Amino acid sequence: MVSIKEVARVAGVSTATVSRYINDPKQVKQPTREKVQQAIAETNYAPNSLARNFRRGKTGVILVALPSIGTPFFADVMKGISTIAKDMHYSILIKETQLNQLTYDEYTNLVLSKQADGIILLSAIIPFATGGRQRPSSQRQAPIILSCENVTPELGRYPSVRIDNTSAAAEATDYLIKLGHSRIAFVFGLQSSTLTLDRERGYRKAMKAAKLAVADGWVTEGGLTLDGARKATRLLLSHAERPTAIFCANDEMAMAAIHEIKSANLQIPRDISIIGFDDIRYAELLDPPLTTISQPAAEIGERTMLRLSQAIDGRDIGVEPEIVPHKLVIRRSTASPAKRQ
Amino acid sequence: MVSIKEVARVAGVSTATVSRYINDPKQVKQPTREKVQQAIAETNYAPNSLARNFRRGKTGVILVALPSIGTPFFADVMKGISTIAKDMHYSILIKETQLNQLTYDEYTNLVLSKQADGIILLSAIIPFATGGRQRPSSQRQAPIILSCENVTPELGRYPSVRIDNTSAAAEATDYLIKLGHSRIAFVFGLQSSTLTLDRERGYRKAMKAAKLAVADGWVTEGGLTLDGARKATRLLLSHAERPTAIFCANDEMAMAAIHEIKSANLQIPRDISIIGFDDIRYAELLDPPLTTISQPAAEIGERTMLRLSQAIDGRDIGVEPEIVPHKLVIRRSTASPAKRQ
DNA sequence: TTGATGGGTGTAAACAATTACATCGTAGCA
DNA sequence: TGCTACGATGTAATTGTTTACACCCATCAA
Numbered sequence: 001m002v003s004i005k006e007v008a009r010v011a012g013v014s015t016a017t018v019s020r021y022i023n024d025p026k027q028v029k030q031p032t033r034e035k036v037q038q039a040i041a042e043t044n045y046a047p048n049s050l051a052r053n054f055r056r057g058k059t060g061v062i063l064v065a066l067p068s069i070g071t072p073f074f075a076d077v078m079k080g081i082s083t084i085a086k087d088m089h090y091s092i093l094i095k096e097t098q099l100n101q102l103t104y105d106e107y108t109n110l111v112l113s114k115q116a117d118g119i120i121l122l123s124a125i126i127p128f129a130t131g132g133r134q135r136p137s138s139q140r141q142a143p144i145i146l147s148c149e150n151v152t153p154e155l156g157r158y159p160s161v162r163i164d165n166t167s168a169a170a171e172a173t174d175y176l177i178k179l180g181h182s183r184i185a186f187v188f189g190l191q192s193s194t195l196t197l198d199r200e201r202g203y204r205k206a207m208k209a210a211k212l213a214v215a216d217g218w219v220t221e222g223g224l225t226l227d228g229a230r231k232a233t234r235l236l237l238s239h240a241e242r243p244t245a246i247f248c249a250n251d252e253m254a255m256a257a258i259h260e261i262k263s264a265n266l267q268i269p270r271d272i273s274i275i276g277f278d279d280i281r282y283a284e285l286l287d288p289p290l291t292t293i294s295q296p297a298a299e300i301g302e303r304t305m306l307r308l309s310q311a312i313d314g315r316d317i318g319v320e321p322e323i324v325p326h327k328l329v330i331r332r333s334t335a336s337p338a339k340r341q
Numbered sequence: 342m343v344s345i346k347e348v349a350r351v352a353g354v355s356t357a358t359v360s361r362y363i364n365d366p367k368q369v370k371q372p373t374r375e376k377v378q379q380a381i382a383e384t385n386y387a388p389n390s391l392a393r394n395f396r397r398g399k400t401g402v403i404l405v406a407l408p409s410i411g412t413p414f415f416a417d418v419m420k421g422i423s424t425i426a427k428d429m430h431y432s433i434l435i436k437e438t439q440l441n442q443l444t445y446d447e448y449t450n451l452v453l454s455k456q457a458d459g460i461i462l463l464s465a466i467i468p469f470a471t472g473g474r475q476r477p478s479s480q481r482q483a484p485i486i487l488s489c490e491n492v493t494p495e496l497g498r499y500p501s502v503r504i505d506n507t508s509a510a511a512e513a514t515d516y517l518i519k520l521g522h523s524r525i526a527f528v529f530g531l532q533s534s535t536l537t538l539d540r541e542r543g544y545r546k547a548m549k550a551a552k553l554a555v556a557d558g559w560v561t562e563g564g565l566t567l568d569g570a571r572k573a574t575r576l577l578l579s580h581a582e583r584p585t586a587i588f589c590a591n592d593e594m595a596m597a598a599i600h601e602i603k604s605a606n607l608q609i610p611r612d613i614s615i616i617g618f619d620d621i622r623y624a625e626l627l628d629p630p631l632t633t634i635s636q637p638a639a640e641i642g643e644r645t646m647l648r649l650s651q652a653i654d655g656r657d658i659g660v661e662p663e664i665v666p667h668k669l670v671i672r673r674s675t676a677s678p679a680k681r682q
Numbered sequence: 683t684t685g686a687t688g689g690g691t692g693t694a695a696a697c698a699a700t701t702a703c704a705t706c707g708t709a710g711c712a
Numbered sequence: 713t714g715c716t717a718c719g720a721t722g723t724a725a726t727t728g729t730t731t732a733c734a735c736c737c738a739t740c741a742a
Contacts, residue, residue, distance in 0.1 A: 004729065055389065070416025
């Protein structure tokens with residue numbers, strides 16, 4: 001392992017000069033610069049990032065925690081994160097949380113132990129450590145920001161960048177109501193995800209505002225997975241009061257729902273309307289193309305990363321959520337219910 | 342920043358003892374252990390990974406380079422990688438190569454400069470640095486392994502874990518031929534990706550073996566994107582000798598093709614058969630469910646990571662590709678061509 | 683001429699952990 | 713009792729880089 005010392009020896013200068021050359025060649029005079037350049041080439045020197053980061057006390061890493069890589073919507077958010085991260089010379093470390101979500105303290109600890117300079121959560125936080133009833137401690141606050149997700153109030157407030165999930169869901173539900181639907185079902189994701197709880201809240205709010213009843217079994221868990229959503233849909237189809245419209249908390253579940261409905265020889269939207277959430281890139285390729293709520297995924301990612309970098313630089317970014325606009329995208333999976341009631 | 346030194350002071354022991362306690366408590370006698378434990382709690386000490394990694398000369402990081410996160414197939418490979426990586430206490434650093442692919446030397450340099458202990462490439466390598474005709478240098482070999490991808494022979498041979506893309510593509514094409522198709526088109530991905538070139542080779546081999554002609558324009562670029570594939574499909578549909586079957590180099594492009602074909606009021610498989618590649622999780626939800634080549638994505642990821650870790654540990658893993666089995670999955674997007682010729 | 687200024691460079695002290703080696707004490711054994 | 717062996721702990725070197733500070737020299741103003 002050839003070090004800066006060896007380069008300095010070969011070039012006949014001090015290590016400080018070599019270091020300066022590497023970090024900003026302008027600090028070194030032309031003739032010296034050439035000597036160093038030459039020596040680096042000769043020795044095949046490569047700067048040791050480990051040593052540099054150690055000395056600087058910065059990892060240059062942003063950790064992104066998400067339930068599962070390969071969710072099309074999150075992938076788009078990640079794109080936004082990457083774009084900005086690259087500009088700021090941060091690398092992206094991925095942590096799939098899957099089933100084992102971490103507590104806020106555990107995330108904080110990753111920063112304290114210098115595994116990352118900051119953390120973006122696309123995943124929910126669990127309130128307490130398994131077993132204990134350990135409250136979020138008042139440890140030194142680490143740069144952590146939530147993207148898309150929200151957090152339950154009892155955990156305290158943390159900065160976030162997201163859409164207003166409740167309003168968006170209410171808007172989607174309203175649209176179905178305006179089309180004339182009254183039997184509207186809702187397939188949510190996971191209980192642990194406040195994001196889908198917010199959406200459920202919006203759905204219920206809209207139903208209530210329209211004085212529409214939500215029958216038992218109309219609100220059901222799809223688990224954010226294809227299989228879960230298929231099962232949920234089958235349940236809804238066999239419901240005594242079969243809904244005329246289904247609102248899925250994300251587009252992938254809507255995809256699964258469409259498949260199940262067709263398999264049952266029902267037509268969309270004639271027999272059942274479907275509305276999704278996220279407007280992933282496959283949404284418009286579905287048959288029929290999916291009506292859904294569009295989120296500016298890349299923008300969310302970019303804003304999140306930007307705000308996080310401010311926090312890392314020591315600026316106070318507060319805890320107010322930064323709300324970005326959503327949009328109802330009307331395609332052909334929704335229509336007025338058939339008249340035969 | 343509280344360090345091991347402070348803990349040692351508080352506990353009334355030496356730094357060596359604290360270090361030993363952290364790395365393997367069994368090395369420390371019970372009474373001492375308790376003192377250290379106590380001191381750590383008291384001082385709120387968190388080990389500094391930066392210092393540890395620096396001292397050990399290991400980053401604990403595996404870099405995974407891939408064209409674009411959010412490709413469902415790659416996401417599944419990544420799952421396999423993650424699983425093993427977690428077991429081995431490696432973190433996963435993501436590098437989206439997108440349009441700017443790197444040379445082999447550039448990847449090697451990431452290891453030499455201690456940004457990662459090893460690299461997995463799900464992305465192609467470009468032969469030469471932009472501008473120069475710099476050949477892959479004989480620099481010290483870094484632990485780099487290709488997953489899924491292959492590499493053009495002139496770049497030399499590197500270890501890889503993948504299916505036999507050529508055979509798999511030939512098999513898919515054969516299946517269409519056996520169904521009675523003779524006008525078979527092929528939508529490939531990117532020119533730079535040897536992976537899709539291999540598949541094209543398989544397609545051509547099968548066509549040739551069956552003495553079938555490949556008309557001009559039947560082999561066309563979809564660019565691995567939805568939009569690219571839609572455009573490619575439209576081109577094929579308006580071709581003077583319209584194919585009766587289209588083989589897409591991946592399932593996402595097949596998804597786009599299905600959409601376009603339906604938009605043109607043609608039926609699948611009655612008017613046109615479609616076959617994909619990868620068997621992503623959406624394949625069976627499509628309408629009609631997609632016939633495709635299934636790859637053991639997670640297994641590929643696992644094997645890759647396993648083999649890479651051996652290379653990191655200094656073992657010689659050779660350059661022989663590790664070939665895993667693929668499988669033709671027949672669903673309903675393929676059928677014999679309609680008799681009206 | 684003298685003193686101040688500042689650019690270019692060198693010296694050496696951090697940074698926080700790991701670990702080779704030394705030391706100490708105790709147990710085991712003859 | 714005296715010796716060995718070994719387990720537990722301490723001392724201090726080491727890792728590669730950055731950077732505060734010192735130094736030198738040339739330039740320029742007074």
